[in-house]
Amino acid sequence: MTSLSAKDKDTVRAFWGKISGRAPDIGKEALGRMLFVYPQTKTYFAHWKDLSPGSAPVAKHGATIMAGVGDAVSKIDDLTTGLFNLSELHAFTLRVDPANFKIFSHNILVVLAIQYPNDFTPEVHVAMDKFLACVSLALSEKYR
């Protein structure tokens, strides 16, 4: 599986520095898009009243998830250790199929392209794609 080079980590940290102020909004957009474009992901949120893009539960939860991504940036040097508790949560309590991490990551990238068309260069794109893949892998650690 992929590992992050020093350059990847620098690129991710620098880009995150630019976007972290809008993290809750990015999360809201990405989650709303995922639920709309990949309707099978709605199965995890059957307990919400409103699953439409921009709704209150989507906004709140999108922000929660992006806060987790921000936390992962700060722990980028050892994601497996850093995301230990979150991995246990996803494995034993939430039991989200890890295929969905890839889907959510894709939607984060789409939102970044929309909101940062000039900053989300191919070089930033590859670093962020690798980073999100590593986060997904760390989240899957405790599954089996």
Place this chain on the structure above:
Amino acid sequence: MVEWTEQERTIITTIFSNLDYEDVGPKALARCLIVYPWTQRYFASFGNLYNAEAIKTNPNIAAHGTKVLHGLDRAVKNLDNIKATYAELSVLHSEKLHVDPDNFKLLADCLTIVIAAKLGSAFTPETQAAFQKFLAVVVSALGRQYH
């Protein structure tokens, strides 16, 4: 047979009628080669692909990106029969070009990102859904004749 709503048809034809092929095509292909470097295996004869800058300024890549994007025009014009429309192209990619069909999805994802960056907030969730559905059908049709 793929079912398209009127809204989906409108979204897809509108995107392509407003498309700057010479800008989006090169950007999408370059991004694919940078983000998924193993895709460079198909472009060994295209010259300098040594780093991101070289890829972005390579005129052969730019020309090919435009060509590939125009290749989607036939699908847009034949939304109800993309599988048959691309039968020959599928054979070409399999028998002559020997492209692993998994790569089609990678290029499709990069094209989505480039279009999203161009359209900005106009790339609504509905637009994204229709565009990704279109690309998924194209990708499937291109892989159809592999054996």
